[in-house]
Amino acid sequence: xxxxxxxxxxxxxxxxxxxxxxxxxxxxxxxxxxxxxxxxxxxxxxxxxxxxxxxxxxxxxxxxxxxxxxxxxxxxxxxxxxxxxxxxxxxxxxxxxxxxxxxxxxxxxxxxxxxxxxxxxxxxxxxxxxxxxxxxxxxxxxxxxxxxxxxxxxxxxxxxxxxxxxxxxxxxxxxxxxxxxxxxxxxxxxxxxxxxxxxxxxxxxxxxxxxxxxxxxxxxxxxxxxxxxxxxxxxxxxxxxxxxxxxxxxxxxxxxxxxxxxxxxxxxxxxxxxxxxxxxxxxxxxxxxxxxxxxxxxxxxx
Amino acid sequence: xxxxxxxxxxxxxxxxxxxxxxxxxxxxxxxxxxxxxxxxxxxxxxxxxxxxxxxxxxxxxxxxxxxxxxxxxxxxxxxxxxxxxxxxxxxxxxxxxxxxxxxxxxxxxxxxxxxxxxxxxxxxxxxxxxxxxxxxxxxxxxxxxxxxxxxxxxxxxxxxxxxxxxxxxxxxxxxxxxxxxxxxxxxxxxxxxxxxxxxxxxxxxxxxxxxxxxxxxxxxxxxxxxxxxxxxxxxxxxxxxxxxxxxxxxxxxxxxxxxxxxxxxxxxxxxxxxxxxxxxxxxxxxxxxxxxxxxxxxxxxxxxxxxxxxxxxxxxxxxxxxxxxxxxxxxxxxxxxxxxxxxxxxxxxxxxxxxxxxxxxxxxxxxxxxxxxxxxxxxxxxxxxxxxxxxxxxxxxxxxxxxxxxxxxxxxxxxxxxxxxxxxxxxxxxxxxxxxxxxxxxxxxxxxxxxxxxxxxxxxxxxxxxxxxxxxxxxxxxxxxxxxxxxxxxxxxxxxxxxxxxxxxxxxxxxxxxxxxxxxxxxxxxxxxxxxxxxxxxxxxxxxxxxxxxxxxxxxxxxxxxxxxxxxxxxxxxxxxxxxxxxxxxxxxxxxxxxxxxxxxxxxxxxxxxxxxxxxxxxxxxxxxxxxxxxxx
Numbered sequence: 001x002x003x004x005x006x007x008x009x010x011x012x013x014x015x016x017x018x019x020x021x022x023x024x025x026x027x028x029x030x031x032x033x034x035x036x037x038x039x040x041x042x043x044x045x046x047x048x049x050x051x052x053x054x055x056x057x058x059x060x061x062x063x064x065x066x067x068x069x070x071x072x073x074x075x076x077x078x079x080x081x082x083x084x085x086x087x088x089x090x091x092x093x094x095x096x097x098x099x100x101x102x103x104x105x106x107x108x109x110x111x112x113x114x115x116x117x118x119x120x121x122x123x124x125x126x127x128x129x130x131x132x133x134x135x136x137x138x139x140x141x142x143x144x145x146x147x148x149x150x151x152x153x154x155x156x157x158x159x160x161x162x163x164x165x166x167x168x169x170x171x172x173x174x175x176x177x178x179x180x181x182x183x184x185x186x187x188x189x190x191x192x193x194x195x196x197x198x199x200x201x202x203x204x205x206x207x208x209x210x211x212x213x214x215x216x217x218x219x220x221x222x223x224x225x226x227x228x229x230x231x232x233x234x235x236x237x238x239x240x241x242x243x244x245x246x247x248x249x250x251x252x253x254x255x256x257x258x259x260x261x262x263x264x265x266x267x268x269x270x271x272x273x274x275x276x277x278x279x280x281x282x283x284x285x286x287x288x289x290x291x292x293x294x295x296x297x298x299x300x301x302x
Numbered sequence: 303x304x305x306x307x308x309x310x311x312x313x314x315x316x317x318x319x320x321x322x323x324x325x326x327x328x329x330x331x332x333x334x335x336x337x338x339x340x341x342x343x344x345x346x347x348x349x350x351x352x353x354x355x356x357x358x359x360x361x362x363x364x365x366x367x368x369x370x371x372x373x374x375x376x377x378x379x380x381x382x383x384x385x386x387x388x389x390x391x392x393x394x395x396x397x398x399x400x401x402x403x404x405x406x407x408x409x410x411x412x413x414x415x416x417x418x419x420x421x422x423x424x425x426x427x428x429x430x431x432x433x434x435x436x437x438x439x440x441x442x443x444x445x446x447x448x449x450x451x452x453x454x455x456x457x458x459x460x461x462x463x464x465x466x467x468x469x470x471x472x473x474x475x476x477x478x479x480x481x482x483x484x485x486x487x488x489x490x491x492x493x494x495x496x497x498x499x500x501x502x503x504x505x506x507x508x509x510x511x512x513x514x515x516x517x518x519x520x521x522x523x524x525x526x527x528x529x530x531x532x533x534x535x536x537x538x539x540x541x542x543x544x545x546x547x548x549x550x551x552x553x554x555x556x557x558x559x560x561x562x563x564x565x566x567x568x569x570x571x572x573x574x575x576x577x578x579x580x581x582x583x584x585x586x587x588x589x590x591x592x593x594x595x596x597x598x599x600x601x602x603x604x605x606x607x608x609x610x611x612x613x614x615x616x617x618x619x620x621x622x623x624x625x626x627x628x629x630x631x632x633x634x635x636x637x638x639x640x641x642x643x644x645x646x647x648x649x650x651x652x653x654x655x656x657x658x659x660x661x662x663x664x665x666x667x668x669x670x671x672x673x674x675x676x677x678x679x680x681x682x683x684x685x686x687x688x689x690x691x692x693x694x695x696x697x698x699x700x701x702x703x704x705x706x707x708x709x710x711x712x713x714x715x716x717x718x719x720x721x722x723x724x725x726x727x728x729x730x731x732x733x734x735x736x737x738x739x740x741x742x743x744x745x746x747x748x749x750x751x752x753x754x755x756x757x758x759x760x761x762x763x764x765x766x767x768x769x770x771x772x773x774x775x776x777x778x779x780x781x782x783x784x785x786x787x788x789x790x791x792x793x794x795x796x797x798x799x800x801x802x803x804x805x806x807x808x809x810x811x812x813x814x815x816x817x818x819x820x821x822x823x824x825x826x827x828x829x830x831x832x833x834x835x836x837x838x839x840x841x842x843x844x845x846x847x848x849x850x851x852x853x854x855x856x857x858x859x860x861x862x863x864x865x866x867x868x869x870x871x872x873x874x875x876x877x878x879x880x881x882x883x884x885x886x887x888x889x890x891x892x893x894x895x896x897x898x899x900x901x902x903x904x905x906x907x908x909x910x911x912x913x914x915x916x917x918x919x920x921x922x923x924x925x926x927x928x929x930x931x932x933x934x935x
Contacts, residue, residue, distance in 0.1 A: 103337035110337075196338040226337060234331040239339040246339045247331055252353050253342065260341040 015287055016116065017107045025158040029119035032288050033127065056080050090147045090187030091125040091132045092214075093118045094179065095161075098138040098170030099240040100196045105225035106285060113284040114192040114221050115161045117291050121190055122161075124292060126154040131187075134160055137175035138167030147187070169241040172197045176205030186213035190295060195220050195268060196241075203271045210277055217278040219291055220268060224283050227261060229254045306377035306907045314372040320364040324357065356930060363927040367920050374916035379907035388480050389425045389441050391471040392416055392448075394455050395486035395512075397432040398873045401457035401593035402515045405487065409512045413452045413485045416510060417445060427474050428452055431467030432460030433843050433870075437474060459594035459852055460842055461870035462492030465499040468888065472501045481506040487514045488878040491870075493887050500889040507888050509881040518591035519545060519563060520874030521598035524584040530573040533584040533598065536874055537563040538591075546587040551579040561586075576602055581855050581866070595874045599855050599866040600839065606863050607640045608661050608831045613679075615667035615696050617645035622666050622696050625814035626806050629823035636839070639827065646671035649678065661831035662688035665705065666806065667696035676704035684795030688830025693758035694805030705799075726753035727782040736779050737829045738789070738800075741821040749780070749818050756810040758803045760787050798830050840865045 058067060058078035066080040095118045101111040118134065125132040126149075133147030134157045145153075145160050172193055179189065189209050195202055195218070210216050225231075231250030238245045265281055272279040280294040305311065336342070392413050400406045413428070420426055427440035428451045439451025464484070471482040482501065486492070488511050501507055517539025524533040537543050542564050549557040549572050557572055563586075576582070585597040610630060612623045619627035619641060630639040650672035663679055665671075683689045683705075691702060731739055734746040742748065762776050780789040782803075792799040804810050806823070813819050832846065842851050845867060849856060853868050907913075 100337040103335070194337065196340075223337070231334070236331050236333040237336040237339050237342055238333055240335050240337055242339075244339055245333070246342045248342060249353065257341050264341075 016113055016284060025115070025119050025162040026155065028116050029123035029158060032116065032120035033123045033292070089130045090183075090185045091121075091130045092147060092179065092183075092187060092189045093121055093132065093134045093157075094175060094189060094191045094193070095134065095136045095164070096138070096170055096172065096175075096191075096193030096195075097136045097142060097164050097167045098194075098196075099166055099168055100170060100194055101221070102166040103223055103226070103240055104284060105223050108284055110194055110221045110223055110284055111164070111166060113282075114219070115164060117192055117219060117221070117282070117288055118190075119158055119161050120288055120292060121295055122154055122157045124295065132157060135175065135179060136160070136164055136167075137170075137172075137178075139169045139171035139174065141175055141178055142167055170194075170197050173201035173205035176202075176209055180205075180208045180212050183209075183212050183214065188215045188217065188295075190217050190219065192219045192221060194222060194226075195264075199264060199267055199271075203268070203275065206272065206277055207275050210275055215278075217280065217295060218268070218272060219294075220265065220279065220281040222265075222281065222283055224285055227258070227283065229257045229261075303378050303380055305373075306379065308376055310375035310377075311372055313375065314369050316372070317365040317368045320361060320368070324361045356933075360927060360930050363923050363930065367923045367927065370916045370920045370923065374913045374920065377907050378912045378916070379910045380912070389427060389475055389478050390416070390420050390480060391427045391429055391441075391474050391482045392452070393429045393431055393435075393467040393471045393482055393484045393486075394452065395432075395462060395467070395484070395489075395492075396430045396455050396457050396460075397462035397489070397492070398457065398459050398592050398594045398869050399462060399487050399489045399491075399514070399876055400512070401459070402518070402591055403589070405512065405515065406455070406457045409485050409487075410452050410455060412510045412512060413455075413483075414449060416483045416485065417448050417452070427471075428455070429467055429470045429474065430455045431463065431470065432458050433463040433466060434460070435466045435470030437470065441474065457593070459869045461873040462486070462489050463494075464492040464884070464887070465497055468499050468501060468507070472505060475502070475505055479504045481508055483508045483510055484884075485510045485512065487512045487876070488881070488884055489514065489873070489875075490877045490879045490883075491872040491875055493879070493884075494872075498887050498889060503890050507885060509884055511878075511881065514876040514878045515591060516540075517543065518595070518874055518876050519543060519586050519588035520592065520595035520869075520871070521584050521586055522567065522595070522871035522874060524582060524598045524600040526576060526582070526600070526602050527571075530571065531576065531582055531584070531600075533570045533572075535561070535563055535568050535570055535584075535586050536871075537565050537568065538874070538876055539565060541565065548585040550583040550585070551576065552581050580864075592874060592876075594853055595869045595871070597853065598868050599853060601855065601864060601866045606865070607638050608828065609640045609642065610661065610827055610831075611663045612641055612643050613646055613649060613663060613665045613667060613671065614643060615646065615669040617643055617648070619643050622694070622807055623664070624807065625819070626664065626666065626692075626823060629814075629820045630827060632820055633824055637828070639824075646675060650675035662690065662827050664690040664692065664827070665697065665702075666692045666694055668698045668701045669696065671698075671701055673704065676701065679705050680794070683797035683799050686796035686832065688797060688827070688832065689799040690826060690830055691799065691801045692806050693760070693801065693803055694807060695756075695809050697758075699758070726755050727757060727784060728752065729754070729780055729788055730783055731780045733777070733779045736791075738779060738822070738826050741825050742818060749816070749822070750783075752811055752813045752816050752818075754782060754788075754804055754811040756804070757782060757786065757788070760790055760801055760803050762787060762790070798832060800826060800830060840867055841870055842867060843870070 056079065058080050062080050068079050068081045071079045095114055097111060101114060102109050104110060122132045122134065129149060131147045131149035132153065134145040135141060136143035143160060143164065145157050172195065206216055206218065229250065234249045236245050236247045269279045278294060280291060282291055394409060394413050400409055417426055423443060425441035425443050426448045428438050428448060429435050430438045438455060439448055442448055467484065468482060482505060484507065520536045522534050522536050524531065531549065535547065542562055545561055545563060547559060547561045547570055548555055556574065561570060580601065580603050582600045582602055583597050588596050612619065612626065614621065614623045616622060623643065627641050630641050633639050646668055647670040650670060663682060679689060689705065691705060693702065729749045729752050731746040731749060739746040777791045778787045779791055782788045788803050790801045806813065808814055845851060855864055855866050857864050
């Protein structure tokens with residue numbers, strides 16, 4: 001488990017509030033990804049691919065396997081070949097749109113943050129020539145953009161993200177089970193959710209997807225108020241999904257609440273790590289680059 | 303438990319305020335839409351269970367504070383029958399009859415046994431009595447203090463007066479339930495003829511007897527006669543007693559001889575010239591009897607005379623002061639009066655001395671009584687003299703204002719004439735125990751037969767008015783039947799003054815014709831004379847305050863007169879009563895309607911002051927509430 005904001009200083013263009021102020025989802029996705037790429041030291045796109053990109057003189061530290069021995073034979077100099085990666089990975093983004101995701105103590109809600117993150121991931125995947133799909137769900141699957149790498153498909157995803165509506169109660173495991181049953185090819189599954197569901201069922205659903213051969217990365221989106229519970233006075237808390245009310249003196253129960261919350265996130269982190277699933281806890285005030293970095297790390301393992 | 307102001311208990315309904323706030327104020331908490339309340343509920347269940355307990359405790363403290371405050375304002379007190387502490391009063395006889403060897407020690411032992419048998423936690427008080435009573439200890443729960451008080455009680459030469467001891471003990475109980483344990487030798491003389499007393503209904507009287515002595519020898523009288531001196535010696539034993547008698551003149555023993563005393567009184571005579579001796583003392587040897595009655599003292603010179611100045615307009619005793627002078631002239635030779643007439647004008651003349659030379663001034667006329675004379679009379683009374691102001695027809699009301707000095711407001715209005723057709727006024731004695739009415743005993747009401755046709759109206763200060771001087775307020779001894787004061791006592795300075803709101807002649811009433819007139823006038827003047835009115839042979843009870851109450855010849859500090867002081871001869875007779883005979887003299891005091899104790903709730907509440915504890919509890923509860931509220935904030 002890691003809160004990615006603490007690992008790298010935020011870039012202004014990745015700040016969620018600045019991202020939210022941009023006009024369209026496409027602009028947001030582009031700004032996030034381009035800003036993120038600017039912060040990287042080398043191109044993420046070079047890698048294992050069949051399409052040749054360029055020659056470069058060998059530098060100490062380069063992988064010797066990339067040496068072009070034919071060029072060496074002709075010129076008696078060491079050159080390494082660089083290839084532009086071609087994708088054959090299906091990437092599926094699962095976005096939780098249940099009512100609990102609509103909570104936000106600050107400028108943006110968890111659902112907004114999740115949609116920006118999904119857009120950025122989709123843009124990044126598209127730049128990587130991966131096939132991208134989007135599945136939105138609450139207790140049922142409420143929207144599905146199939147996986148595709150065709151030109152123009154990214155716009156379809158971004159439009160879908162722009163039009164999402166807040167749903168009802170969440171049932172993550174049910175969506176995961178539905179996804180696992182529908183998957184034909186292995187790939188990467190990115191789940192964006194607050195995971196306010198039965199942890200045991202959620203972990204079981206994620207394991208199911210993992211069992212089908214896909215890499216799974218979970219973006220656990222939480223509002224800072226959900227973690228720190230900064231309330232003090234007597235308050236009637238109304239559940240966004242069930243409508244149930246609890247009246248209590250917030251300051252009195254803060255300690256117990258935070259302990260319960262930490263226990264839940266720790267449980268997700270522990271059990272998902274044991275299952276070989278990447279777990280990334282993000283707060284809605286954190287820049288989006290950390291989440292993208294987690295994705296790339298996962299992607300590099302494919 | 304009862305309450306002095308129970309209406310304040312309705313303020314206890316104010317407890318509804320914190321209760322309503324407690325249960326309904328939480329609904330006013332703002333609503334906040336939150337992602338998931340599951341964790342809130344889990345934390346809430348654990349934390350809020352503890353908090354709910356604290357809140358309930360907080361509510362209980364607030365309710366308790368309000369209730370305690372209401373109780374404090376309602377002024378609670380405990381009823382005597384219920385929670386009030388029961389008190390035992392040990393009335394210990396210390397009269398002359400306990401002065402025989404071993405008698406007082408035995409009485410103290412009996413009293414200590416009473417203390418030992420009293421349940422722990424019950425208060426005990428000790429009253430020592432002879433002819434007067436004195437609280438010598440308690441009420442206290444501490445037994446050591448009570449025992450020490452008992453050990454300090456010593457016999458005196460005083461006579462026994464059970465009524466005094468019982469009255470003091472009942473007063474000490476002050477309306478509480480309890481018992482009076484009288485430790486006494488049950489001497490019958492302690493109840494004078496016809497004497498009775500009463501105690502409150504809820505007070506028990508018990509008797510712890512001390513065996514009387516078998517025989518007592520006492521000199522009960524000693525007087526000079528033409529041939530020498532005669533004494534009467536009493537033998538209370540069943541048989542003759544061999545003893546020895548002595549005669550001492552001016553401190554020198556002049557005769558000692560053996561005597562055989564038969565049971566009863568024996569007259570012993572000494573035929574010898576007394577010459578110029580002033581003090582004689584007759585003694586009898588009595589090692590086993592009472593201590594203080596073995597010697598009797600007698601003054602051999604002329605009798606003490608009480609000098610009375612009568613201020614009358616006529617300057618003679620044959621006109622307006624005729625009946626007064628006649629009454630004083632009828633006094634016995636042992637206690638004579640010397641009546642001196644004086645005119646107001648003579649009194650107003652430049653004085654040879656600052657005050658009249660005498661014991662009592664009686665004013666029956668004020669014609670020509672100038673301001674200097676009035677000031678002289680006022681100074682005379684201030685210095686310890688007596689004044690009888692008779693507001694009859696010859697007294698000018700505006701002039702009497704100055705007679706008592708500036709400390710007292712004395713306003714006498716013009717005499718009020720009663721129509722011949724209307725019924726005459728009668729006299730009602732208000733304070734029959736006053737020495738003025740002592741000769742009448744229980745028959746003080748006989749003065750009510752006197753008919754008053756005219757009276758003066760004496761205005762007394764209102765009850766709420768400022769105090770009337772160091773001597774306190776005027777004390778009304780008798781009233782007319784329409785409520786107007788008839789005989790009022792003032793105590794200006796060291797002296798005594800009485801104002802009689804009518805006449806002592808026959809003009810305004812028929813008092814001089816009444817059989818009570820002579821004793822009334824004599825006792826009134828003697829009372830006003832104070833120590834100057836004492837006879838040569840005075841009983842202990844009549845000694846003024848500050849004079850040692852032991853037999854002997856003493857010189858009175860005020861007048862310089864010598865007085866032979868002896869024990870009451872009735873006290874020398876040890877004949878006892880039975881306990882039932884004693885208790886037959888003790889009645890039950892009337893109680894308030896409904897059988898409630900004579901002491902009212904206000905007195906009991908003031909004594910217990912339980913409201914202080916309630917206020918203290920309120921403070922403690924509020925401190926606890928503040929602390930608990932702070933921890934929950």
